[in-house]
Amino acid sequence: MTPYTVLVIYMKKTILAFFLLLFLSIASITIQAQEEQLEEDTVTTTTPDLCKGSTAAILIETSTKTILFNKEKDRRLPPASMTKIMTLLLIYEALEAKQITKDTVLTIGEAPTKVEGSKAFLSIGDEINVDELLKCICIASANDAALAMAMHLAGSEEEFVHKMNAKVQALGLKNTHFSDCTGLTSREHYTTAYDLAMISNELISKYPDVLNYTNIQEDYIRKDTAKPFWLVNTNKMIGRVKYLDGLKTGYTSFSKYCIALHMKQENMGLISIVFGYEKPTTRNAESLELLRWGYANYKLDRVVAKGTIVDSVDHILYKNRINIMVKEDIYHLTSRKDQIEYQVKYEYEIKENSCTGTAQVYLKNELLKTGELMTEDSVEKKNFIELMFSILKSCFL
Numbered sequence: 247m248t249p250y251t252v253l254v255i256y257m258k259k260t261i262l263a264f265f266l267l268l269f270l271s272i273a274s275i276t277i278q279a280q281e282e283q284l285e286e287d288t289v290t291t292t293t294p295d296l297c298k299g300s301t302a303a304i305l306i307e308t309s310t311k312t313i314l315f316n317k318e319k320d321r322r323l324p325p326a327s328m329t330k331i332m333t334l335l336l337i338y339e340a341l342e343a344k345q346i347t348k349d350t351v352l353t354i355g356e357a358p359t360k361v362e363g364s365k366a367f368l369s370i371g372d373e374i375n376v377d378e379l380l381k382c383i384c385i386a387s388a389n390d391a392a393l394a395m396a397m398h399l400a401g402s403e404e405e406f407v408h409k410m411n412a413k414v415q416a417l418g419l420k421n422t423h424f425s426d427c428t429g430l431t432s433r434e435h436y437t438t439a440y441d442l443a444m445i446s447n448e449l450i451s452k453y454p455d456v457l458n459y460t461n462i463q464e465d466y467i468r469k470d471t472a473k474p475f476w477l478v479n480t481n482k483m484i485g486r487v488k489y490l491d492g493l494k495t496g497y498t499s500f501s502k503y504c505i506a507l508h509m510k511q512e513n514m515g516l517i518s519i520v521f522g523y524e525k526p527t528t529r530n531a532e533s534l535e536l537l538r539w540g541y542a543n544y545k546l547d548r549v550v551a552k553g554t555i556v557d558s559v560d561h562i563l564y565k566n567r568i569n570i571m572v573k574e575d576i577y578h579l580t581s582r583k584d585q586i587e588y589q590v591k592y593e594y595e596i597k598e599n600s601c602t603g604t605a606q607v608y609l610k611n612e613l614l615k616t617g618e619l620m621t622e623d624s625v626e627k628k629n630f631i632e633l634m635f636s637i638l639k640s641c642f643l
Contacts, residue, residue, distance in 0.1 A: 297532050301522025304439035305540050308447050308515035310579050314540050319440040322421050323521045326496030327387045328506050329429030331446050332410050338453035340399050348377040352398050358390040365390040378467040384459035385477040389428040396427040432500045439519045446506050446517050460492035503529040509537050514546035549588050549607050550576040556592045570594050572605050576617040594619050
């Protein structure tokens with residue numbers, strides 16, 4: 247074999263090896279791309295395709311504050327009249343602090359009568375109590391009623407807004423700032439789906455009475471006077487959707503259609519917040535679909551019921567039998583697909599005239615929840631004479 251022949255054979259093998267290596271590289275890249283695509287598809291299919299028409303959305307379970315669904319939950323957006331959820335929270339705090347009662351009568355000044363947007367058409371000099379103003383805010387989303395309440399509680403809207411933002415800070419929320427009490431402002435007035443869900447949950451959990459107003463389909467103010475005014479709920483699903491009892495609609499040209507909803511069934515409360523819909527019908531349909539998806543996929547197990555007696559202590563030192571019981575229901579949020587066996591341990595100690603202790607819920611040796619224990623009745627120690635009598639009695643029985 248000549249040197250020339252050897253060279254030709256070597257070059258052919260080199261070229262063949264090059265093309266083989268190129269083919270394998272391309273195949274490897276293709277396989278890797280397919281694997282990456284498969285992984286990406288798997289991730290996206292695990293997230294429900296909900297609230298497609300929204301700018302942002304969230305669904306939380308109220309007792310645990312667990313986020314079940316979110317879309318751009320931390321995006322700062324104008325909340326329109328959903329702002330009044332914070333306004334209502336401050337009103338209820340004032341009621342709790344006895345600054346006002348529901349019978350407190352306000353005399354309407356000039357400023358509320360000039361406010362724009364939805365209103366109850368209050369007039370200068372009108373006398374109206376807090377109960378009816380709450381109806382105006384919760385049912386008809388009346389800006390004049392909200393402003394009248396804000397000015398009465400704080401002296402001015404500016405001072406009331408200061409209180410609103412102070413409450414935001416107290417709740418530990420980072421992406422909310424209010425500029426008015428109604429939601430009409432477009433500049434420096436924003437919140438997020440997450441923050442508003444937390445504000446809504448604070449209102450409902452501490453002051454569930456608000457739901458007695460937000461779930462009214464229609465009502466009157468000044469019903470038995472010469473100036474009755476008919477209120478119709480801006481949330482058209484109220485009275486038509488079972489278990490739905492709130493919470494607040496919203497619309498401005500810059501916020502589009504928004505809504506905060508609350509529903510409770512099977513001991514589980516859900517709050518949904520959606521922003522930025524072009525049409526109210528789409529907003530209503532998709533926000534309701536979000537709630538129904540939550541109930542279809544999650545449940546709240548009541549692991550230990552409130553009032554469950556975990557031990558009964560009959561001791562010579564105490565005047566009466568001491569029943570140790572669970573102070574509040576203990577729940578655990580889980581998927582409807584899961585069948586869980588919980589383990590519960592109780593630890594308590596009786597000291598002097600009190601009892602301290604916890605109920606500890608475990609799943610596979612992992613602590614999930616703790617609850618507080620209490621006594622059914624007060625713990626009373628026997629005095630010296632009572633104790634001696636009990637000792638003598640026990641000796642002769």
